[in-house]
Amino acid sequence: xxxxxxxxxxxxxxxxxGVIVGETAGVIIDTASTDVAALIVNVIxxxxxxxxxxxxxxxxxxxxAVIIENASSLADFGALPEILDIxxxxxEIRGIKAITRTGRLLGIVVDLMIDLDAGKVVAYEVQDxxxxxxxxxxxxxxxxxxxxxxxTAEACAHIAE
Amino acid sequence: xxxxxxxTVSMSVCITLTIAVIAHATLNYGTPAPRPFLIYSGAVxxxxxxxxxxxxxxxxxxxxxxxxxxMAFAVVLALLCEYAGVDVRVAPVYLAARAAGAGEKxxxxxxxxxxxxxxxxxxxxxxxxxxxxxxxxxxxLFDYARLPAISCEECELLARAQREGADLHEVxxxxxxxxxxxxxPTLARDPDLTRYLVDFQRRLHAxxxxxxxxxxxxxxxxxxxxxxxxxxxxxxxxxxxxxEEYSDD
Numbered sequence: 001x002x003x004x005x006x007x008x009x010x011x012x013x014x015x016x017x018g019v020i021v022g023e024t025a026g027v028i029i030d031t032a033s034t035d036v037a038a039l040i041v042n043v044i045x046x047x048x049x050x051x052x053x054x055x056x057x058x059x060x061x062x063x064x065a066v067i068i069e070n071a072s073s074l075a076d077f078g079a080l081p082e083i084l085d086i087x088x089x090x091x092e093i094r095g096i097k098a099i100t101r102t103g104r105l106l107g108i109v110v111d112l113m114i115d116l117d118a119g120k121v122v123a124y125e126v127q128d129x130x131x132x133x134x135x136x137x138x139x140x141x142x143x144x145x146x147x148x149x150x151x152t153a154e155a156c157a158h159i160a161e
Numbered sequence: 162x163x164x165x166x167x168x169t170v171s172m173s174v175c176i177t178l179t180i181a182v183i184a185h186a187t188l189n190y191g192t193p194a195p196r197p198f199l200i201y202s203g204a205v206x207x208x209x210x211x212x213x214x215x216x217x218x219x220x221x222x223x224x225x226x227x228x229x230x231x232m233a234f235a236v237v238l239a240l241l242c243e244y245a246g247v248d249v250r251v252a253p254v255y256l257a258a259r260a261a262g263a264g265e266k267x268x269x270x271x272x273x274x275x276x277x278x279x280x281x282x283x284x285x286x287x288x289x290x291x292x293x294x295x296x297x298x299x300x301x302l303f304d305y306a307r308l309p310a311i312s313c314e315e316c317e318l319l320a321r322a323q324r325e326g327a328d329l330h331e332v333x334x335x336x337x338x339x340x341x342x343x344x345x346p347t348l349a350r351d352p353d354l355t356r357y358l359v360d361f362q363r364r365l366h367a368x369x370x371x372x373x374x375x376x377x378x379x380x381x382x383x384x385x386x387x388x389x390x391x392x393x394x395x396x397x398x399x400x401x402x403x404x405e406e407y408s409d410d
Contacts, residue, residue: 016366030346037344054343056355057362069359072366075340086346 001122004090004112007061012041015059016070024066025050027114028087031144034121036114037087039066041074051076052083055119088144098126098149100156101142106134109149124149170210172228177206177235209235311342322365329372336365367396 010024022043030037038052057073058066068074077083090112098106107128113135115122123135126149136155143150181202209231217227315338321327322335339362342348349355 016363016370033346033350035346035349037346037349052344054340054349056343056349056359069363070366070370072336072362072369073340075337075344079337080340080344082341083344086344 001113001115002061003125004114007039007066007114010061010064010066012039012053012066012068014070014073015067019071020044021068021071021074022051027090027112028052028083029090029093029112029121029144030087031093032086034138034141036119036121038075038083040089043074049077052080061116092146093124093144093149096145096147096149098124098136098151098155100151100153102153104153104156106136106151106156170207170214174203174206174210176228177202177232205235205238206231209238311338319361323361323368327368327372329369329376332365332369332372336362336369339365364396 004027007024008026011020012022012024013020022041024039025042026040027036028038028040029035036055038054039058040050040052042050051074053068053073054075057069059069060067075083093112094109096109098109100106107126109124110127110133111125112121113123113125114120121138123137124141126134126136128134136149136151140152140155141149142152213227213231213234216222217230222230318331319335319338322332327335339358343355343358343362348358
């Protein structure tokens, strides 16, 4: 399990040609299924827009690099607008409010915990003011909206205690 | 003097960043702004301002002239970096690779944990090698044509792209179709289909690499059979190395 923020800035290398094509800049999450749909890559060349690599075309994510199939695995957002229909970048999920179904504010989503083996978000890290962060499991999340993450009432059960 | 210098630097940074954000939003509507691009724009503007201020003080230029000169300097610096291939973002990777004795090219990927990929070659559902005529089993693709995500025209395009005689444009279009299928929320949840599509993408990319080499004039004398042989050689090398890695695991 890894924090989505920790994935950023790793060099992306193709296994086919052994070429560094860019560096990771985030992930796109399918908010309906909590699957990681794609990885956002800032390609080499400052004036080139970022691209996306479908998760299926990623061979491995290690501490030092991310290995993808080949240079053709990088898709333009412009040529592939569907990618923003199915999911949302992690940067847009960070900063939204986490609220229970019963209307209790848990805090602000600060990060996502990702299981790289399964390619799924397993938990959301929620910061409650200055206190320690709270982990909300993905099963406890009802909706990941544009302005709020709605959780079940049980997500704050331990806080009430 | 200090006030003049600071205001010039901050104004240059603000103007450059505003231009960068507007240009990015116009050219790439709906895509997230690349953070290194913004950092780079700001850093270049600041560095240019500091450099030009010294010149402005000596030449006694006005604020407007200084700002114009700064912009021009930033553009020239950016173009120089771009065309010289200088990229500070990947420089640490090269340095780390050299320090580790990996040579000039960063091609050592042995430290990476391959955890997310299941090789198509070990699955019974995907042909390990193409048929004798070099084609994949396209029936599988046409089976999936009933899904709303893929039309019959796209299936035909995919089938055409892998045959001998397909041109670079067709292969590019087929790759674009494959990418769309690979991010489709329904199709991506079918592991067998995903494995099949990944394998298909790998083969098409190998074909594309050979065709683009041909198009760039590096392989003018390569005939169709030689293209096919080169594609097979690339794939054989890739599958061979992947199989070794998984047998180690």
